[in-house]
Each structure stands twice: as structure tokens, then as C-alpha cells.
Amino acid sequence: MSWDSTVVLSVLQACRLMVVETPLGKSTLEIDERTGTELQLHCNAQGKVALAISKQLGMDQLPGELPAITVNTVTDLAELAHQVSEVRSQGWASAIEEETLGISAIAAPILGINEEFIGAVALVATMQNISREMDPDQVRALKKAALRVSWNLGFKGDF
Secondary structure, eight states: OOOOOEEEEEEEETTEEEEEEOOOOSOSSOOOOOTTOEEOSSSSHHHHHHHHHOSSOOGGGSOSSOOOSSTTOOOOHHHHHHHHHHHHHHSOEEEESSSSTTEEEEEEEEEOGGGOEEEEEEEEEETTTSOSSOOHHHHHHHHHHHHHHHHHTTOOOOO
């Protein structure tokens, strides 16, 4: 199954979410998030996962005014808190054109021993490949990949 998406791995370092790997895939169009890039927490799927799952991060650590990166960026703290709550219950996040117009992402957490939040794995693609109508197969595959990585890091549960 191919979705023409880029995989992005990010990890939590102190209270910052950093891109550590964007492996070259088989997609005809690669979306590059450079290694070392610090991700904003409010406008991408990885950041929403971090806010939902990490015990080190919280909504109170966000600035009082969230900057609008695109017209689709969530800038209302109450709306973001609602989305973060949904991420916590469903185990994955999406960000549709919130950071870059035409680009969307879905992300799932990577957990370690004692359910410690390590980071997130994301699929990043153009709108034609990740749209507002989520493909359940994409979400399932993403969560399965994140779970396998988590198991390799000592996580014993399921999500």
C-alpha cells in the first residue's frame, strides 16, 4: 500500500520537539523536514501528539497568543485544548494545512518504558494524499508503526 507520504520522526528533548529523521521514501514528491528542526507544538500533528501524551508538556507552556502560520492554524487555546483532548482519546493527531498550505500530516506517539513519551512518528503529504477525510487504513498503519517502535523501546502496552 502506498500513500505517497514522507515519514518524519521527532523526539522530545527537554520541552522541545525536534525532528531527528526524515528517511528517503519511495514517493515521487518528498517533503523534507530537516533534521534538527524544532517543531511548534500548536500547528502540526506531532506537536498535538506531544501536548496530548507527554507529561513534560502542557497547554500552559504555550504562548498566550498562538501565531497563525496559515489560515488553517488553530490559534484559539480552547479549540486547541479540545483537539489535544481528542488526540489523547484516539491516540493520533492530524494537522490539515496548519503549518504549510497544501501539506497535511497525521502523527502517533512513540512511548517507552512506563508509557514515557519519547516522540512521534508522522506521515506528511500533500492534500491529495492526506485530506480532511481521514483514510482509516493510513491511521491504522501509522499507529501500528508507532506501536512497533514503542515496543522496541520497552513499552509493554497497546494503543
